[in-house]
Amino acid sequence: MIEIRFHGRGGQGAVVASELLAQAAFLDGKHPQSFPFFGVERRGAPVTAFCRLDDRAVRLRTSITRPDIVVVLEPGLLRAGGVMDGLPPGGLLLVNSRDDPARLPAPPEVRRASVDATAIAVAHGLGTPMLPIVNTAVLGALAAASGAVRLDALERAIDRFVPARPAQNRAAARDGFGAVRLAPAEVAVRAPPVRAGRTLRAGLELPDGPLAVVSSATIATSAWRTMRPEIDLGRCTRCNFCWKFCPDDAIELNAEGYPVVRLEHCKGCGICAVECPPGTIAMVAEG
């Protein structure tokens, strides 16, 4: 049995990637099982999807904690923590990234591969340049890097199950297949420390009060953010509209009455930028 875990953000197509892989593997004669996990159905929120491929009916109905392969649809998620959990020596890490795979952080003895699926998706007009849908390009790369599925089965699955732009998606899969880069095995880069507090730690760490007071510091909605607000204080009129409209109380007013964004509570919705009367707030892409 091969266990593959996908990490993406809501809207990027991680769930569909895992399902398409299952469909393609089924056409290849495998017995697949695929399911996602997401806490909230929001664009930008981290999404995990699990795919098992076996020669017989899968006998586990539980999430994948010891993946053979981890596929990351956006390099920013490598910082989020949890992505490489359980990835053993000899496992494969495939990241949608412009970077040389040898520079990817990974646990020891994990094979690393990268593919610039964003560029491929944009070139084929899949999604928008701001939120390209990279899943088919990544699956093509996965076929090349792992052999978990054959490219022609993947293309047949795209034809049958991708309702929008099947030809462009097929081309993206072929480009991903050709463009994947594998790092030499011997170079090891340590993964950065994970950011704590992404998951609600049930039981022991719950507050004494009603659960409704659990804040976005505990359930890190800031991990959903793909854009952050930057305020040009030189033009700020201290009207406090941003402070009033922020749905998460992520904006505080300092002693002089100027707004200060507390990024640990900001999910990047952009409402402040829309509401600011003098237009002093710009939404800037997260690195």
Next chain:
Amino acid sequence: MAQIVMSGNHAQSYAAMLARVQVIAAYPITPQTTIVEKLAEFVADGRLPAHYLQVESEHSALQSVVSASALGARTYTATSSQGLLLMHELLHWAAGLRVPVVMGVVNRAVAPPWSIGADYSDTIAQRDTGWIQFYAESNQEVLDTVLQCYRIAEDPAVRLPAMVTEDAFYLSHTVEPVDVPSSELVDAFLPAREARAVLVPGVPARLGSFTGPVEYVGFRHDVARAMDRVLPTLAAVEEDFARRTGRDHGGPLPTYRTEDADAVLVTMGTATTTARAVVDRLREEGHRVGLAKLRLFRPFPVEALRSLAASVDRIGVLDRSFTFGPTGAAAAEVRSALYAGSARPLVADFVAGIGGRDITPDLIARMYAVLDGPEPPDVTWMDLAAPEARADG
């Protein structure tokens, strides 16, 4: 018979289409699922000639199919969590009016706090409404059980509504291969409903009028007796289904490796698949363990449990909800069934997987270990501790 890789939600939709349902009513907003989305697609593209009613709440959804069913139509609706709670009043109406509505439910935790994870709180809270309740383990079982439910619910000896439930994510969003029977096969297994219409268009009549205590007792007793007839009806229906499809889901309480077991875990839904693999592992290590799956919760399979208990020392029950009584609901039912029987093994409750918490092989192995220990507690909450610290590589 074609194999299609599909989700548990779509297994519900395909089953409803194959059953040639005539009226579907659904509230299309959260917490609705892709079950009715797919059915809307089937109706829109002409594959399913049914009336599709988009209503303004789950309460109205169930009211609509109850009325249509009283007119003799074959009906279907689906919901989940808070939506099922909003239907509660009409659940009683459906059973009391003896209409054979079939409903798909995605088992999800109820708020607060908000959660969309697998949990049986929503349907367990409806166990006292007079509905037949099946808990499915695989997408195949979802599809097959929906078809079987129409036969059971519409049987003149039963005439009760039925729900087929599936675990959120672990079935609802899981795609896996499903054998989809041909429409010829299903038509032969499940002919059109023999309309025993209580209401007839053009003939003024009403349902649900006032009764005195004497009549009321009679009606309630009728529902209880109808519930008693579900088990023999299920046996006959399942035999016919197996003859036509080659698939047998094992009745109300299928067992696994219980023949010489000292300890048996009673599971429901998807935890069963994982538990079966754990039983094999523990057997290899020399432990005499087995499992039994509560496929049917209403009516409760009392006799099957008693015959299982005759040869077992200890029974663990996995409760994927907690009902704030002495134990969870499934353990309470198991104990109640066994108390008046001749064998009374120890019964220990394990609360696990609530709010969508993962039920892992290790967690199940720990349940067997507690069950095998010196004094298993009445109730053990299995996954209170924080998740294991993440390795940072």
